[in-house]
Amino acid sequence: MPSGLIGLILVVVIALVFDYINGFHDTANAIATSVSTKALSPRRAVTLAAVLNFVGALSGTAVAATIGKGIVSPSLMSTEMVILALLGAIAWNIITWASGIPSSSSHALIGGTMGAVIAAHGAAALNWAGLEKIIVSLLFFPVVAFATGYLAMTVLFFVCKGFSPVRVNEYFRHFQVLSASMMAFSHGSNDAQKSMGIIAMALVGAGFISDFHVPFWVIAACATAMAAGTAVGGWRIIKTMGGKIFKLEPINGFAADFNSSLVILTASYLGLPVSTTHVVSSSIMGVGTAKRVKAVRWGTARTIVTAWVLTIPLSGLVSAFLYQFIHLFIR
DSSP states (O other), X not given: OOOHHHHHHHHHXXXXXXXXXXXXXXXXXXHHHHHHTTSSOHHHHHHHHHHHHHHHHTSOOHXXXXXXXXXXXXXXXXXXXXXXXXXXXXXHHXXXXXXXXXXXXXXXXXXXXXXXXXXXXXXXXXXXXXXXXXXXXXXXXXXXXXXXXXXXXXXXXXXXXXXXXXXXXXXXXXXXXXXXXXXXXXXXXXXXXXXXXXXXXXXXXXXXXXXXXXXXXXXXHHHHHHHHHHHHOOHHHHHIIIIISSOOOHHHHHHHHHHHHHHHHHHHHHTOOOOHHXXXXXXXXXXXXXXXGGGSOHHHHHHHHHHHHHHHHHHHHHHHHHHHHHHHHTO
16 A cells, blocks of 8 residues: 555545545535425525535634544544545445435544554554544434433424414425525534544644644635535435424424534534434434324434444444455455
């Protein structure tokens, strides 16, 4: 595998490819509900999401620091290992995108990194305290999103009781533009930082920077790559998120997006990586359950949860396999 400057350039390019794929893979998180309820046309929704994903990605680097230092010491990560970690994550993202299954780019990146570290140095090299913090946040926030989504929808039903359903939905169709904007900004604030953390990790490991921090050019490049990917759109997953979990009306879409954005922004402020896919899916399920438990298509929800469970081990296996393959047949 390449080393030095060439290896580092490859890391940056592949990390930006991951960010680009993350953008079109997770576009659905920000716009699925507003498109499905016709609050926004697909073209306007994608444009809005791309712009606000970019702005959100410029909002901080706390999550990048957690990813860059929380899984393994940056000094142990060679450029080869970072490249293989990214390839494992990209492979899983493409598989789930092609299948129309909402899965977590965050889980894929963490799984890919873990697989590369274990293959190269063994499980003892992992920062288990940092991983515990990361994994707990990935599990905790979807549960919070489900509960607060249920609560938000219950409150809205109470407030709007007695009003004409047609008028209520007409008002909330306009409010969805606000909630979709918040969702796009929050997505950028959390997801783009993960690639920033990986690139900064590689910079430390290769000796190009002495201490962990995220240079501005890394922030700008990751923000641009995610915005470009978002502009392409992820229509397969939009269809799943927008209608296959629960038949959404504007009031439901507003509740799900507004609730999801607050949960994700809280996590970003705390420097905790979350899966925006998991948060939004859980929020939609909570909103649907508030209307009627049987309104949620639990079969589709079960498929999504299965993908959540499999993401870390399978993306880790891909990167570990690639590491072993390279060392067995190339060296």
